[in-house]
Amino acid sequence: MNVNALSIDLEFWWCNEFLTDYLPRDREDGFRDSLRPIFAVLDAFDVKATFFVLGSVAETYPEVVSEIHRGGHEIACHAYSHKPLYAMSRSEFEGELKKSLELLADYNPVGFRAPSFSLNNETKWALEVLEKYGFQYDSSIFPVRTQIYGVPDAPVGIYRPSRDDITVHDPDGPIVEFPLSVLRLGTNIPVSGGFYLRVLPKRFLSWGVGRVATRRPANIYVHPHDIYPGPPLLKVPFISRLVTYHGVRTSLEKLIMLMARFSFMPMGALLDGMALLPPDAPVPIAPAAPLRPVGRDDPAIPSLPVPGLRRHPLDTVAHRYTGRTRKQVCETGDSDEVW
Numbered sequence: 001m002n003v004n005a006l007s008i009d010l011e012f013w014w015c016n017e018f019l020t021d022y023l024p025r026d027r028e029d030g031f032r033d034s035l036r037p038i039f040a041v042l043d044a045f046d047v048k049a050t051f052f053v054l055g056s057v058a059e060t061y062p063e064v065v066s067e068i069h070r071g072g073h074e075i076a077c078h079a080y081s082h083k084p085l086y087a088m089s090r091s092e093f094e095g096e097l098k099k100s101l102e103l104l105a106d107y108n109p110v111g112f113r114a115p116s117f118s119l120n121n122e123t124k125w126a127l128e129v130l131e132k133y134g135f136q137y138d139s140s141i142f143p144v145r146t147q148i149y150g151v152p153d154a155p156v157g158i159y160r161p162s163r164d165d166i167t168v169h170d171p172d173g174p175i176v177e178f179p180l181s182v183l184r185l186g187t188n189i190p191v192s193g194g195f196y197l198r199v200l201p202k203r204f205l206s207w208g209v210g211r212v213a214t215r216r217p218a219n220i221y222v223h224p225h226d227i228y229p230g231p232p233l234l235k236v237p238f239i240s241r242l243v244t245y246h247g248v249r250t251s252l253e254k255l256i257m258l259m260a261r262f263s264f265m266p267m268g269a270l271l272d273g274m275a276l277l278p279p280d281a282p283v284p285i286a287p288a289a290p291l292r293p294v295g296r297d298d299p300a301i302p303s304l305p306v307p308g309l310r311r312h313p314l315d316t317v318a319h320r321y322t323g324r325t326r327k328q329v330c331e332t333g334d335s336d337e338v339w
């Protein structure tokens with residue numbers, strides 16, 4: 001079974017398009033508290049992850065980003081304001097990216113995730129902008145159809161999107177895409193964390209992630225507020241309530257189950273281990289595979305409060321990588337999947 005990628009979208013609880021029209025003017029971000037459950041799990045299982053950091057978070061809480069980095073996690077980019085790509089012009093996106101890269105300059109991010117998984121064929125121009133700013137990989141494509149995002153025809157495995165059509169693999173494509181994980185059961189069913197972590201039954205989730213992980217590395221994401229029930233319950237329409245709050249109180253247990261049954265590592269290190277990133281790209285140090293027992297069944301939820309973020313020295317790359325060596329994605333795996 002493959003080692004999988006775990007990522008955390010590091011953002012405020014209100015970065016949610018289903019809440020945008022209902023947000024109170026005065027609101028507490030509760031940001032540090034919102035991180036306690038996720039670090040309880042990461043520390044308990046000694047798992048390193050990729051943090052897609054929102055620029056405005058890095059601006060408000062630079063010390064938190066620094067602590068996360070010193071803890072051995074990968075810092076990647078989630079744009080600045082959390083506006084979806086389809087709500088921005090190309091130049092506006094470029095401005096956001098520049099601002100975010102300045103805020104994250106100490107970490108040399110090579111990975112990107114678009115807010116609300118908003119990369120599709122309408123917003124494919126974003127890939128050229130990512131290339132221009134030296135990004136090596138993207139994890140924004142969700143091969144599923146939903147109300148606000150999704151590219152149902154996209155490959156489900158790691159591939160290089162063509163500049164002309166992001167559903168097509170181009171061996172010369174400049175950016176490696178690591179799509180969010182879906183099961184192919186007639187239709188694509190997301191088993192990739194976030195809302196789906198909250199809403200899917202634990203057994204199905206475990207079976208689904210296992211099925212993906214036997215074929216290719218699974219790509220699982222979590223928002224801090226997916227497992228932290230601290231944000232205020234706003235009066236919102238039924239669908240917004242369902243998408244935002246459903247399962248928040250049971251999701252921590254499911255995440256612990258995933259950490260116990262499967263192996264995870266940061267996305268950049270995983271892609272680097274597959275020789276998909278240039279040899280001299282600044283990929284954060286991470287163990288080749290987690291050194292911990294796996295297969296434990298439903299361990300106890302780690303007791304809270306959480307230990308502080310650990311501090312370990314981590315070599316950093318002094319300058320941003322600008323060169324590029326293209327590597328082929330190995331075309332193996334399921335016959336209908338690139339990887």
Ligand SMILES: [Zn+2]
Binds near residue numbers: 011078082114115116
């Ligand atoms: Zn986000």
